[in-house]
Amino acid sequence: ARKSEHAEHAQHAAHEGGNNKKIALIISVLALFLAFSETFGKSSQTAALNFQIEASNLWNFFQAKNIRRTATIVATESAKIELASATEGPRKAALAKQIDEWTKTAARYRSEPEAGGGKGEGTVELMKRAQEMEKNRDLELNKYHNFEFASAAFQIGIVMASAAVITGMIGLAYAAIAIGLIGVLFTSMGFLMPTFPHDVLHWVEHLFASGGGGAKH
Numbered sequence: 001a002r003k004s005e006h007a008e009h010a011q012h013a014a015h016e017g018g019n020n021k022k023i024a025l026i027i028s029v030l031a032l033f034l035a036f037s038e039t040f041g042k043s044s045q046t047a048a049l050n051f052q053i054e055a056s057n058l059w060n061f062f063q064a065k066n067i068r069r070t071a072t073i074v075a076t077e078s079a080k081i082e083l084a085s086a087t088e089g090p091r092k093a094a095l096a097k098q099i100d101e102w103t104k105t106a107a108r109y110r111s112e113p114e115a116g117g118g119k120g121e122g123t124v125e126l127m128k129r130a131q132e133m134e135k136n137r138d139l140e141l142n143k144y145h146n147f148e149f150a151s152a153a154f155q156i157g158i159v160m161a162s163a164a165v166i167t168g169m170i171g172l173a174y175a176a177i178a179i180g181l182i183g184v185l186f187t188s189m190g191f192l193m194p195t196f197p198h199d200v201l202h203w204v205e206h207l208f209a210s211g212g213g214g215a216k217h
Contacts, residue, residue, distance in 0.1 A: 022173070023165050023173050023176075026173060026177060026180070027158055027161045030154050030157045031158060033154050037151045037183065037190075040143070040190060041144050041148050041151060044141070044143040048141045051133045051137035052137050055134045055137060058126050058133060062127055065121070066123050069109035072109065076106065079098055083099065109122060110122050110123050113125060139194060139195070143194040145197070146189045146197065147186070149186040150183040150185075150186035150187040150190065152183075153179050153182045153186060154179075157176040157177070157183065160175050160176040161173055
């Protein structure tokens with residue numbers, strides 16, 4: 001009887017040891033995915049910051065160009081008023097020449113597609129470039145948020161798998177795998193559909209807002 005009991009204990013211990021090895025493997029895989037998601041998240045965060053800095057610089061450049069353009073337009077209008085009342089030929093010719101130069105300068109401030117290595121440095125081009133940088137920033141931020149959610153899922157999975165080793169509750173290991181798969185899903189969305197969670201959130205907010213508005217009526 002004792003031999004049978006010892007054999008049963010040994011078999012149970014071997015079974016638990018096998019489970020613990022499997023759970024340890026799960027923890028290792030989750031830790032690997034966690035390292036990847038945190039690296040990708042940090043990269044996206046840095047890229048978003050760089051795009052934000054570039055957008056701010058472009059908007060500042062746009063503002064400076066716009067102020068100069070406005071001042072030139074005001075000066076041109078004043079010169080036109082003076083030209084209308086001028087009687088001396090040389091003075092009229094000088095004013096007309098100045099008006100022409102200022103008009104060309106104002107037009108150049110508005111659109112200068114060849115400047116900046118072909119990127120354009122007129123207010124029209126600067127606005128488009130700044131908006132493009134903001135789009136890139138938002139895209140990288142969406143990626144970052146996906147990777148952050150993924151990292152959180154992997155961390156929770158590691159904690160649950162560790163708890164499975166301590167408590168012997170195999171259900172926790174399965175839960176860790178399920179949460180880890182959620183982390184993989186968010187990591188994949190970070191690359192393939194970074195705006196999807198953000199779009200879903202906006203859709204839900206719009207749905208509730210529409211429902212609330214309908215309820216008021």
